[in-house]
Amino acid sequence: MTRHHDSRHAVSNQAVAADCARLADLLEIAGENPFRVRAWRNAAETIEGLGERLADAVAEGADLTAYPHIGKDIAAALESRVRDGVLPPLEEIAVRVPPELADLMAVKGLGPKGIKALYDAFRIRGLDDLAAAAEAGRVRELPGFGPKKEQALLAGIRQLRARGERRTRLDAAERLAEPLREWLAGGSGVGDVVIAGSYRRRKETVGDLDIVAVSSDGDSVMARLFAYDAIERTVSHGTTRSTVVLEGGLQVDLRAVPAESLGAALVYFTGSKAHNVVLRQRAIDRGWKLNEYGLFEGGRTLAGADEAGVYRALGLAWIPPELREDQGEVAAAETDALPALIEPGDLRGDLHAHTDWSDGKAGLEAMARAAAERGLEYLAITDHGPRVRVANGLDAERLRRQGEAIDALQPELSDITLLKGCEVDILEDGRLDLPDEVLAALDIVVCSIHFHLDLPRDRQTERVLRALDNPHCMIWGHPTAREIGRREPIDIDLERCLAAAAEKGVAVEINAQPKRLDLCDRHVRLALQKGCRLVINTDAHSVANLDLARFGVDQARRAWVTSEQVVNTLPLAALRRVLRPRP
């Protein structure tokens, strides 16, 4: 036995995945077997995508080889990494290859071969070394390099220093992508224009935009792209493919395809990479070839024009883009066992919304009418409780008066029912910031954490378990309190808390605010495994925010959620039976 397992100091999945990815980079720079390199990269992706914590799995003695792309060797290394903090193969390669060389892989235009050449010739180990050598004009002297490459590397370094590896939030990507899509579609001779890639899979952030445009004449589509006014610079340009960077730094890859290849191109460029590998393997198994132009048997085209046709030819039902992550969707498509994913129109109500009684922008009536206009049957008014003082949270007396205001307003609203609610704060010790008898008068009680986000795991877990145990707690709001790109999720035993929520019948929120998307897709899937009911809420702080529900639905779809698993798809009467105080 090694040292006592202390969950508070357990290593994060991200940290382990980063080590695996670094090892893969170093192996590649060292010129090792490329398939061994890929094995470690696959392992890194597996770990990054796990719903549960690898450290917990190891502590429980789980068999890591049950995970995809984790075999005997990698499993042993991972156990060592979790228990002793050391990934043995990484230690071994570090003797031969300076570990910091892996950082150079992030420079656009520089790969393992280039890194090795630069190190062998000039002992270049990091960004600073590389920048100095390039500025001194020494890089161009190396075989395989030249003046243009040298300038490209300097540009790559500048870009890396300016932006890092930052990804763009889905809502921000939409605001950039939709105008561009319309511009391209307005070009002469341009047919369908589809934004593929992780954007189409509705990932919470995108690294770049992959756009597929139908045209018999690639050059005219590309000309249309280069005439767009928000382009910062051109990275590459060809007849079938061009790459530009938009103002603000988002990269766009545009592919022109003939109509007969649109389906295959969409499959190919929507990805994910892992999904494509499975499809391609399936084609190979049948003696066929799948690429972005179609599905081929020798010279004969089996499919290509439409996406469903490509899947059909491979013996599969069409797979919604949100599921294309190699998480079992191909097997499900083979047996027609894909879930009927929830759709935005399935939502009948919203159970988390703020008004100008606390920190919302709009009044009760404006919110109610806006929700009705959007076709909702019910809207829960859940302003903050008193603990969130900066948001002008409501104490018991103001909450009572708000209830009277709702009662007075309701008769004037024919199309929608307002529910009296509150977003109460889960205090540091797990109590709520309003007493039980106040909560007992409400239709909907959302319990959320807003403060003390950095409690150690054990205390954070106990805190939430206690809140979930309150008989008035109906919804666990933005459970991990993360904000994308800004704030990490709280450290908590999520599995245990989700199991408790399932047992108590507390609905777990998918907060649709694009900055939150909390729970995230992986955790939603974990919640389903634990048997939780879900609720998709906008947490609206304005009328316009009521339109954000679809972002929550996107993440639910990515987690294989059907409408039956989401309580706010229920008619109001049924909802009331499901969400109510417990005895």
Next chain:
DNA sequence: GCCGTTTTCGGCCCGACTGTTTTCAGTCG
């Protein structure tokens, strides 16, 4: 180093673009 309806060995995705070449390697997606 992983994987298995060609299963314990022999595979492992592949096409476009760039810059360097003078027929192609490296990188990217």
